[in-house]
Amino acid sequence: MSQSESGPDRPGKRLRKREAIATEQTLDTSGTDSLLPTSDPFADRYGGTGWRRETGDSVAHGVAVRSEIAANDSDSLWRALVEHRLLTRLAGPLAGECFADVLAQWEEHLSALAPRSDWEQAAVVPRPSRDPAGSAELLRHAFAPVRVLAVRPADRLAAPGPATQPGVRIRPAEPADLDTAVALSLRLQRYDAQFGLVTLRPNVEGLLREALSEELRCGEPTVWLAELYGRPLGLLRIQFPPGTAWISPFVAVDRVGYVASLHVDEAARSSGVGGALAAHAHQLFDEAGVEAALLHHALPNPTSTPFWYAQGYRPLWTYWYRRPAVR
Ligand SMILES: CC(C)(COP(=O)(O)OP(=O)(O)OC[C@H]1O[C@@H](n2cnc3c(N)ncnc32)[C@H](O)[C@@H]1OP(=O)(O)O)[C@@H](O)C(=O)NCCC(=O)NCCS
Known part of the structure; x- marks a missing residue:
């Protein structure tokens, strides 16, 4: 159940990009989830190809990154050897429509990059769980919500489960x-x-x-x-x-x-x-x-x-x- 959150390591590009997209990295958590970080955890991976679509005050921003690990890496137990990720930032009432355009661009990019029908190549789109924007568009592109990073605040009360067997x-x-x-x-x-x-x-x-x-x-x-x-x-x-x-x-x-x-x-x-x-x-x-x-x-x-x-x-x-x- 564990998995790596590792991405491509490009320290030089990372610094330059950080400055360039400072505003893109700030997540608007106000309407979605108070446990989301205020800065984008994927920010250090902004260094790939990106697309942006705006309609009125709605926006979709996506950056494609690729990460590859060896079959003898312990992380290989939890994932495909090659992951193509689309890192997203969606905002506004028409975010889904804007995202549909960004997804279409990413698909073109992917089809030139990833070999067909290779089980060791996965396409991944991480999304804040409480922000449903873009879900329907992902389903249209045959994506499924398969893995979750779940959180439990320390002060959370839970109902007692089954009594533990004696012994x-x-x-x-x-x-x-x-x-x-x-x-x-x-x-x-x-x-x-x-x-x-x-x-x-x-x-x-x-x-x-x-x-x-x-x-x-x-x-x-x-x-x-x-x-x-x-x-x-x-x-x-x-x-x-x-x-x-x-x-x-x-x-x-x-x-x-x-x-x-x-x-x-x-x-x-x-x-x-x-x-x-x-x-x-x-x-x-x-x-x-x-x-x-x-x-x-x-x-x-x-x-x-x-x-x-x-x-x-x-x-x-x-x-x-x-x-x-x-x-
Ligand atoms: C998930 C797993 C570890 C749970 O272990 P378990 O010994 O069966 O857990 P418990 O007996 O304490 O609890 C199981 C049952 O009580 C329920 N339960 C547990 N805590 C509860 C609570 N606080 N309130 C109400 N119900 C509760 C569970 O939903 C479950 O219900 P079910 O028996 O009707 O399905 C076990 O099923 C397992 O090993 N699964 C396969 C491996 C796996 O998936 N591991 C987790 C990877 S993320």
Whole structure:
């Protein structure tokens, strides 16, 4: 469920562009969402080809960027190797109409750039979840809202879920638990791959082992196991500040916690184990002075979507996908 927010790294161009489009980078959050940042989290990626359409006081601005990673990069587990993103800013009552023009321009650009019918090429349009402008236009271009970055403010109250089964114990995973953590993560990876963004690479086990072995060796516990009388049945992976600096620009608070993974084995689901692990994460975040927790999840996932929203999360950014990018 975690994913990178990495983009093309072009420091030189980045600085020049920042000045040039200073006003474009300021998000108008007033009408949409108080938890959105006031400056555009994608601003450092403005460096690609851009289009702008205005009608009266409505405007659509889009910038196309391309990011590519290698198949042996751990981020390759969560995405296509090549992502073509359209970064947008829409405003005004006719924003959708303006956006339709920008999308048409981007399609032309994409068809010259992306090979056809290649599963490793995805087209992605991130949108503030509470700003519905442009949704119909995206659907017309065969995009679907597939991934969400969800947020839970620290003071959010959630109704209690199912009572945890007696005998369940939550404990930090240790280096000796590496095989267990890899096995549980693999099951999550296989489940999540059904929704089309998580990609099962031939080296998936090696990549997970490498990442988890590093996490298990770091001082602060970030990997937790739920056990029933000693039998592991749930896994939680979390990140604390400053390790969440990669994702914190996407929300309007300073101290951010990130839930990187939560998995409960199928036979143990719906008996409170997931809720107990989530409550544990929130408790640790509270102790660390976290102001908001973030996580990515696949919208069509029938277990995670209702679960997270019952835990007090709600959508902040919605990622519209088309994969392959060009048919
Ligand atoms: C999502 C997942 C971790 C939940 O674990 P779980 O142990 O089943 O969770 P719980 O038993 O605590 O809660 C599940 C049920 O209680 C409900 N629930 C949980 N908290 C609730 C609350 N505060 N109020 C009301 N209902 C609540 C859930 O909606 C769900 O309902 P259901 O059984 O009718 O479907 C588990 O289903 C799973 O591993 N899924 C596959 C992997 C996955 O998708 N992981 C998350 C990736 S983002």
